[in-house]
C-alpha cells in the first residue's frame with residue numbers, strides 16, 4: 529500500500545510536549561513569555577465576527593504588514609515577495625515539494641535541524657549531509673557541484689549550536705551553489721545579523737522565518753518565506769489553499785505590529801541567555817556562544833544523556849540530542865529567570 533521511501537524512513541520526532549503543567553520546559557526553544565496582548569485581542573475580534581467563512585487564502589493582511597516592517601532591510605519587498613505557512617515547517621515542506629523530486633539530492637549541514645532529513649525522505653530524495661567544522665563553519669564541500677543537487681538548507685542561526693554564518697559568507701555560499709539555498713532564519717531575531725538583503729540580490733536565496741520563537745506564538749502556527757516574486761508564484765501553487773487559518777492570520781499580523789512588546793521580550797531573552805551561559809560555564813559545561821534562544825552544551829563528566837534523564841525525573845525538561853559521531857549534547861532553551869534558577873539549583877544538586 530505504501531511508497532517504499534515512506535516505509536523505510538523514520539519520521540520526524542518533535543520535542544516532548546508534556547500534558548501536565550508542572551514542568552520547567554526548556555526543550556523546544558519556545559519563548560517563555562506570554563505573547564503580545566494585541567494578539568489575543570485580534571483573535572477575539574475574529575471569533576466575534578464568526579468563523580464560518582474561509583480565510584483570505586494568501587494571508588494578505590499579514591503580507592502587507594510584514595512587507596512594511598521588512599522594507600528597512602529589503603527595500604524592494606512588497607507582499608508579492610512573501611508566502612505564509614502554518615508554521616515555518618509548512619513553508620519548508622512547500623519548498624521541498626516545489627524543488628525536489630524522487631532521486632534528487634538535498635544538501636544541509638550536520639548537526640542541524642533534523643526536519644530537513646525528513647522532508648527529503650518524504651520526497652524520496654537523497655540527503656547530502658556536510659559536517660560543520662569544529663568551529664561551526666562550512667568547508668567548500670557544502671558548495672560542491674553535483675548534477676542531482678536541487679536544494680540546500682542552512683539554518684542560520686543553526687540549531688542546535690546557535691551559531692551564525694555571517695551574511696557575506698552566506699552570499700558566497702549561495703553564489704557557489706548550483707541550486708537554490710533556503711536560509712532558515714527561525715531564530716534570527718535573537719542574532720546580530722540576518723540574510724534578508726541577499727534575497728534582493730538573487731532569486732536563488734529564500735529566507736524563511738517563524739513567529740513561534742521571537743513572537744511567542746509556537747501554539748498559533750505561523751511562518752513565512754521571503755523570496756523574489758517569480759519564486760513565490762511557483763511556491764504558491766504547491767501550498768494548501770487555506771494553509772493559514774483566520775485566527776493565525778489575525779494573531780500574526782497583530783504580533784508583528786507590537787514593536788514595544790517585541791523589543792522588551794527580546795531584550796529579556798538576551799539578558800537571560802548571557803546569564804545562563806556564564807552560569808553553565810561556571811559549572812564546568814562546555815558551551816557554544818549562541819545567537820539564538822538556546823545554548824548547546826556538553827556537561828562535565830561527558831554523559832549528557834544521563835544528565836538529561838536525571839533533570840527530567842526532577843521535572844526539568846531540556847533536549848538531549850544525539851547526532852551520532854558528529855555531536856551529542858544538551859540543548860537548553862533560554863527560559864524565564866525563575867526557570868533558569870530552577871535549572872541551576874537542580875544542576876548544583878545533581879553535579880555535586
Ligand SMILES: Cc1ncc(COP(=O)(O)O)c(C=O)c1O
Pocket residue numbers: 556557614615616617618641683686687712714737738739740746750751
Ligand atoms: C531551525 C528551525 N527551523 C524551523 C523550525 C520550525 O518552526 P515552526 O514550524 O514552529 O515555525 C524550527 C523549530 O524548532 C527550527 O528549529
